[in-house]
Amino acid sequence: MFHMAQPVMTDVYLSHGFRDPLSVRASRELNSLWRYKDCVPTFVINNLRRRYQRSVLGFFWSLLNPLLMMTIMTVVFSVFFNKEPRDFALYVFSGLLPWSFMSATMTSGCGSIVEAESYLKKLPVPKLIFPLVHVATEATNFVLSLLALAILGAALGLPFQLSSLLLPLAVVPIVAFTLGITMLLAVSTVYFRDIAHIVAVSLGGIFYLTPILYPVSAVPERFREWYQFNPFFQQFNLLRALVCDGRLPSVQEWSIAIALSVVALSVGTFVYLWRERDIVYRL
Numbered sequence: 001m002f003h004m005a006q007p008v009m010t011d012v013y014l015s016h017g018f019r020d021p022l023s024v025r026a027s028r029e030l031n032s033l034w035r036y037k038d039c040v041p042t043f044v045i046n047n048l049r050r051r052y053q054r055s056v057l058g059f060f061w062s063l064l065n066p067l068l069m070m071t072i073m074t075v076v077f078s079v080f081f082n083k084e085p086r087d088f089a090l091y092v093f094s095g096l097l098p099w100s101f102m103s104a105t106m107t108s109g110c111g112s113i114v115e116a117e118s119y120l121k122k123l124p125v126p127k128l129i130f131p132l133v134h135v136a137t138e139a140t141n142f143v144l145s146l147l148a149l150a151i152l153g154a155a156l157g158l159p160f161q162l163s164s165l166l167l168p169l170a171v172v173p174i175v176a177f178t179l180g181i182t183m184l185l186a187v188s189t190v191y192f193r194d195i196a197h198i199v200a201v202s203l204g205g206i207f208y209l210t211p212i213l214y215p216v217s218a219v220p221e222r223f224r225e226w227y228q229f230n231p232f233f234q235q236f237n238l239l240r241a242l243v244c245d246g247r248l249p250s251v252q253e254w255s256i257a258i259a260l261s262v263v264a265l266s267v268g269t270f271v272y273l274w275r276e277r278d279i280v281y282r283l
Contacts, residue, residue: 022270026273029128032125033126036129040132044133044137044140047137048140090243090244091240091244092212094149094236095210096212096213097239099232099236100145101138101139101141102177102181103207104138105134105138105139106182106185106199107199108138109135110186110188110195110196112134112182113130113187114190114283116130120280127272127280128272131179131183131186132179138178142175143171146171149243161242161243161246162246163242164242166242166248167239167243170238170239170242170249170257171239172261173238173261174235174238176264177257177261178264179268180265180267180269181268183265184264186272188271190275190282191275206230210233211233234253
């Protein structure tokens, strides 16, 4: 009986496993995500509740945290670079907000699949839900922080820029880029658990190589062209053009940011679909 059952199990495994083309796996994953679509907002709400549990101000910390942090950094770095704090605050704010979103999501997202081991070994939920939940949770805080950016601009008496109305369009490639990288990191962590530590150290270095707290003009001219190869810098460009410069980003700026997001999403999706059937056995 054992020899009769073994080929059947093998055939079933192969017919739904690694021999399926990527298009079939992608379609199956999308169908599975659609069936469990209600899980994502539930997980996000629970994550936010746990984060601000027993806090007096609760969700208001999503506004206060960036405002207080920006105030301190603006005062320090405006003096360091001899800039007017009133104008420099918006520059720092528009760079640190997307950076905080991306770095926090990528760092916490590394363990999103590994930490969901208890769910994945008991329930047939799609594994992609858990990186999505991490991105959606931090994206919610990101949107609330953008409200803090508007409050800061009003408090400083800065004129309202009509270009700021396109801010949601600039947020989309930032979130898409972050999702693609987070998917890649989440799958990689399943096989190599030190990824989170490597990412934390790497992001610490990238932070200072990205013009967040300092203007590009402060960089020696011979090094400025290298900043064009920094994907984080390209994502910030859209937001800063709309908020700080009061102009519409050029077609080239939009194209670069969107292309980087598409590449990140494509690579993250490919790696996930490639290893999806093997992940649960590696947890």
